[in-house]
Amino acid sequence: MSLRFGPWSVRLAPRALVVGLVLVLVAFAVAVAAIATGEFTVPIPDVLTALFGHGTPVAELIVGKLRAPRVVTGLLVGAAFGLSGAIFQSLTRNPLGSPDFIGFTAGASTGGILGVIAGGTALQIAGGALAGCVGTAVLVYALAHRGGVQGYRLVLVGIGANALLLSVNSYLLTRANINDAATAGAWLTGSLSGRGWDHAIPVAVALAVLLPVCAFVSRPMRMIEMGDDAAKAMGIRVEAVRATAIAVGVLLCAVATAAAGPVIFVALSAPQLARRLTRSPGVTMAASALMGAVLLTGADLAAQRVLAPTQLPVGVLTAAIGGAYLALLLRKDRH
């Protein structure tokens, strides 16, 4: 099915559209539920009126100041991780290709831990994570570059960098005093608690800038999935597309990690779950982003409610999602 506007045409996959719509609704429902529940329950009609600016003062305080920023941060961070994962799974042509495993998340952690140890403010810790992630990515890209970057070499070099950085991280943790180590440990699991608008806005800006770029490279990336030679034959500038895609994926991962800490496994599982739902042959950007948003907010809601009043860090829940996802991969491939 396709839409035509004069010389332009857009291919439409009805199932992908329906799935996308459903995911938007689910994300909205989860977000409203997350805003409504907590130590002080706000009835859902009050949540909706407060969201649109006509609520009672108490509801507006709880919704607008406390819960909405956290939920919005969760949605945006989840979308960023989902997109980043989709990009790297497409580049590496592997359902296990994820920024979590090729050093980027570990590099962000190194920056974050250094920020904690230096006694930095939340903003400085986030800056450290951003710098660590981008720096690692530049290093991995440079080391994997040999007349072009092959997906598999990026993965292997990344795995090496990952191992190195993980051990640097644990060295830093063992050298820190026990309080810093505990703070850094909590940050390392990833958490959305206490996130305000100043966490959400940078992610929103990054998404606004990077989403169009994603849309722009997603078609040539599909071609590259068929092999470099085939893509070149179709007139695609393989190296340029790949470098752009890597840059976008890294920036998304870096911004998201800076906002919520290294929440692992969202980037791994969101693209594949989205792919299963849309039954598309490759990973799809839009559905992956929506799925990431649903997964992260859902995991955060569960983390708050499962053992209430004990609050689990969301990273524990997403790790469980990651484990379930690996089990799913195993089951699927049996048949």
Add this chain to the structure above:
Amino acid sequence: MPVGEQVTTLVADEPVVPRGRPAALAGGLVVAFGVLVLVAMASVALGARSVPLSTVLDALTAPNGSSDHTVIRELRVPRTLLGIGVGAALGLAGALMQSLTRNPLADPGLLGINEGAALGVTLALGLFGLSDPAAYVWFAFGGAALASVVVYALGSSGRSGAGPVRLALAGIAVGMVFTAVASAILRMDSQTFDRMRFWLTGSLAGQTSDVLLRLAPFMVIGLVVGLLLARPLNMLALGDDAGKALGVAVTRTRVLTAVSVTLLCGSATAAAGPLWFVGLAVPHAVRAVVGQDQRWVLPYTMLAAPVLLLAADVAGRLIARPGEVQVGIMCAVLGAPIFILMARRRRLAAL
């Protein structure tokens, strides 16, 4: 039977290798053992407080209860012996895994097996409060076995089969799930966290000779089983069908290799925490010197890997005096660049 005839049958039975090569290789094995002894002496003598070699010998032969002698006998010697055991175990495990999976990137740490064992130990210590190494090592075996089964199934499924990259990714993924679960357990209990954060990095420090004695039997069984597998693994290197035709029990060899790897990785991790890269680089270096024959590769690896581990441990003690850098970090810092160099090579040498 005339003497001459006996000689010809003997010669005919010899495999086609240049004469004198086995002798040279056997000599090399002795040299490797000598190097290991030297490094072990250095490991006993050097550290936050370095002791002259003569004092070391005195402490071993005629202890007089002085503080130097106590340090040597109670701390340095057990630590060194532990390093030898752990190094030999992880090196041999890596060589066995590389041979069995024909995957040049196989390493107990990289493929998540040590992380599985570490999760087992964390469960045993953190949740069940077991403190006897001979008890919690069984949890380590369970975790290592689970990890190897899951990683191999994940890595070999899919259209492309068990390519090196896919297997490595599967190992990292599974290892990260295990690590996440372990750290979630540790977060609930800050006392255990404080005690275990050093061990989780991979460290030879702080283990007593008691731990060594409790774990040694498992390591020794794993090492012996592993060494005995050299011949069938050689034949399986020709492919499963050729191996079968040569009379190798394929399934039995696979299972025994897995058992040996589990014993080696589980006991090594229970002793020193999850270590990376020890099992990766050493078998590669050894194969470059002695060739592909596992009957030489395995024993050489078993002697060379502890040399590397002890050297890394000593270096970690010397560069941060009076503190120390854990051996796990030293291994990663030394091993990761080697791994990246291997990855940069145009084609991964298939085994």
